[in-house]
Amino acid sequence: MSDPKIAFMASDTSIAETARRHLSEEYGDVSPEDADVIVALGGDGFMLQTLHGTQHxxxxVYGMNCGTVGFLMNEYHEPALMARLMAAEEEVIHPLRMRAIAPDGTVHEGLAINEVSLLRAGPQAAKLRISVDGRMRLDELVCDGALVSTPAGSTAYNYSAHGPxxxxxxxxxxxTAMSAFRPRRWRGALLPSGAKVRFDVLQPSKRPVMADADSRTAGVVVSVEIETAKDVKHRILFDPGHGLEERLIREQFA
Incomplete structure (x- = not known):
């Protein structure tokens, strides 16, 4: 079997750019459109950027960590890259689809591999109404914010907010709720992946709320609907024994 054609993509750090230059000289470099595999050089943020940018x-995508945490990345080693790519195990994940409505009625849509989050945009706590599959489940959540996370993103913002x-x-x-004031200490809920979650912002003029999909902002909103985008998939490659399942388990014992 011939070696796969590789497209190297790097974040704008000097470490990642240097790595791209070395690897391109060693293994060649083609455009993402002509590649059999894309190698992303950077941290988790750049990995998300690469996945979003190449999902069509x-x-x-095989990530090599040139950043800090690198949860979605493999260790950076230049030697034997071809052998690692041939032996890599694939994980397929589906992102969340966000549909957010601005106060003027403008619709903002986006995809989130990790999470869709709502955050207060003013000095006062947000007030949110939560519905699941068209049924109101919480008439008023007073909080700093709330988010819906995928399994792949559950160790990111969700975990920092004390989510599972x-x-x-x-x-x-x-x-998951962030700093819930009422109901007291409400941490959130586990929902089927096929659930459709809706947040309605209460008192939006007095208590403005902004929405983000993987840190890409939709600005101030009055409502947000979130569901799994089953029609979109991301293929991520990991070294054997170091896939997402193992990393998620390991993180719980760290």
Missing amino acids: LDTP ILPIGSDVLAL
Whole structure:
């Protein structure tokens, strides 16, 4: 079997750019459209950027960590890259689809591999109404914000907000509150991955709220609907024994 054609993509740090230059000289470099595999050089943020930017290609992405945490990345080693790519194991994940409505009626849509989050945009706590599959579940959540996370993103913002770590094959979503004031200490809920979650912002003029999909902002909103985008998939490659399932389990014992 011939060696795969590789497209190297790097974040704008000097470490990542240097790595791209070295690897391109050693293994060649093609455009993402012509590649059999895309190698992303950077941290988790750049990995998310790469996955979003290449999702139309259906090409697997193999990350090499040139950042800090690197939860979605493999260790950076220049030697034997071809052998690592041939032996890599694939994880397929589906992002969340966000549909947010601005106060003027403008619709903002976006995809989130990790999470869709709502955050207060003023000095006062947000007031949110939460519905699931068209049924109102919480008439008023007073909080700094709330988010819906995928299993792949459950160790990111969700975990920092004291949400649960979700096994990659759990087929559920985490709905997590941030600094909930009422109901007291309400931490959130686990929902089926097929659930459709809606947040309505109460008192939006007095208590403005902004929405983000993987840190890409939709600005101030009055409502947000979130559901799994089953029609979109991301193919991520990991070294054997270091896939998402193992990382999610390991993180719980760190």
